[in-house]
Amino acid sequence: MLLHPIFTTALLVERISANAVLRFGCSQIVVERLDPLVNPSVNPSPHVHQVVGGNAFSSFIPESDVSQLANCTTCSFSEDLSNYWTANMYFKARNGTYKRVGQIPNRFLDGETGGMTVYYTSPYDNSKVTAFKPGFRMLAGNAEQRTDGGVTKWNAICFRCYNAPNFGGDNYAPCSDSTVDTVALPNKACPGGIRTTIRFPTCWDGKNLDSTDHMSHVSYPASGTFESNGDCPATHPVKLPQLMFEVIWDTAPFNDRSLWPEDGSQPFIFSQGDSTGYGQYGDYVFGWKDDTLQRAMDANCFGATCSQLKSQAFTEANKCAVQNSVDEQVDGWLTSLPGMSGM
Template sequence: MHLRKFSAIALLARGIQAAAVLRFGCSQIVVERLDPLVNPSDNPSPHVHQVVGGNAFSALIPQSDVSELANCTTCTFSEDLSNYWTANMYFKARNGTYKRVGQIPNRFLNGETGGMTVYYTGAYDGSKVTAFKPGFRMLAGNATQRTTGGVTKWNAICFRCYNAKNFGGDNYAPCADPSVDSVALPNKMCPGGIRTTIRFPTCWDGKNLDSPDHVSHVSYPASGTFENSGPCPSTHPVKLPQLMFEVIWDTAPFNDKSLWPADGSQPFVFSQGDSVNLRANSTGYGQHGDYVFGWKGSALQNAIDAGCFGATCNKLKTQTFAAANKCAVPKEVKEDVEGWLTELPGGSMGM
């Protein structure tokens, strides 16, 4: 179903006014152990990330206007030179070796190479949202999380197991259906892959572009959720667009019972480790997303104010994926992250 038609139906069914929703693909630009947000200048950082967006990505990204540092992007909109990244998923085979899981490009779009789909959503009640400012950055999730905790409070991070029939048809309803969405990694084989949804805080203190923990300068709503127009807390009064990542992990190539643990337990693990101890199954609770803003000028604000929908917007410059996929950064960490590995890059727990 076409995105505009599907979204309108979904919103009307929920009694919510339609909002601007930029929804676009970004190809992978690099997969390696760098994290300029949490571990700036560290080469390598503790665990592997899969990164999309502008070519300013490096072990250290100066806290300045990233749109002036990068000169190309792997994203649909050429004015978006931001960087978006998540922990990468690995498959742990019965023999104890690990293999990186790739990403399936979103099937609503065409031409991506791995990567993810990025959303920026305006307020459902029509109220003003303020676009991020040059130098802004933030984090969603916590790599050390091993219990549900805040993962579920705002429907911030969840997983969905796709089968071959329903894949891609319900992408606009993240974390909304407890019959198919879970805060833990699915414990069964998923023919269509596993979707990760990561939703970022939507309220800002209006002053700080970052904070030591990359979280304190932003907040989720004081009550309710962004979707039901929950108010921002007084400490963080500025309403932001809702940034959301959607990654679909291509788990199908590993759906071989002879490779799975003999007891049939969940074999997928994120690159930071994500289990309570070496003997416990991976939970998925530690999945997280990082964001460094890099849109040019007022492009993002203009697109949201104009109510743009999907991957086309007459306020923005669109590029083909043939052009986007030419954008690249040199790999800085010299290690194998693709073959069958005896441990996760960075150590058996990736921390």
């Protein structure tokens, strides 16, 4: 079986493999123009991000143990003080105004406010992975990309158009079905919203916690994929857990075709000005406490509960906050994308 776990329509979760699959929700902690990975110390950064995780997030995050800098997290595992972020999705109406698209809480993660679902997965052959180290950070995707290619050859980044509410009978497999998954943004109205899936590189050079482009110190498998137990290249021999983001964009409120462009083209655009979807990307700054992530992976923990980890209810997680440091409007109807004058 090469698919991620299938969550049935019932309230029970069926486990189909013996490998570790952490799957948990993280509420939104802030939405603003800051990017401590690509634009450190720049305030404001060029475009808006939606951010989840620990409250150490700011325009600059020191390359140290983030778990010692943050004291709370919006994630349901309270020992995960990492930060995860993506560009925001906006709707562009026919009259040229923009409105930020919200997110739908994922299944079995009731109480999550906006945000995303985070996965950490070990190989299906149950081989050992090495958890990320304090100071580790990386990037998946390319915000400037506007054509097919790049990480898409590893089946790493895609969209799914839900044809009905409640996730439209989705089988949870990411980027695996060419009849429903697309690398470009869907070009039709999606009654149940649009799912974003971003899978990060799973091989590490074993030395560098970051690189100039935030990608060179990591790699996708030399052949095949992580799911097919593809080998890591000799240059990046250390196998990491597969980190994956899943965001369910609540596009249904914008499905009135009279508001769409007159030519019928899809009206959604990411905050860096990308209306193709090829520029979809994700950022990651590791911040798990001590060796908690390694212990969870070694114990083959599954879902949002793990005897090796401490959990918190979303009523507690949602109290964690970061004070917005950029004085600008990012919600409501806007005449242009924040930071993107003329767009």
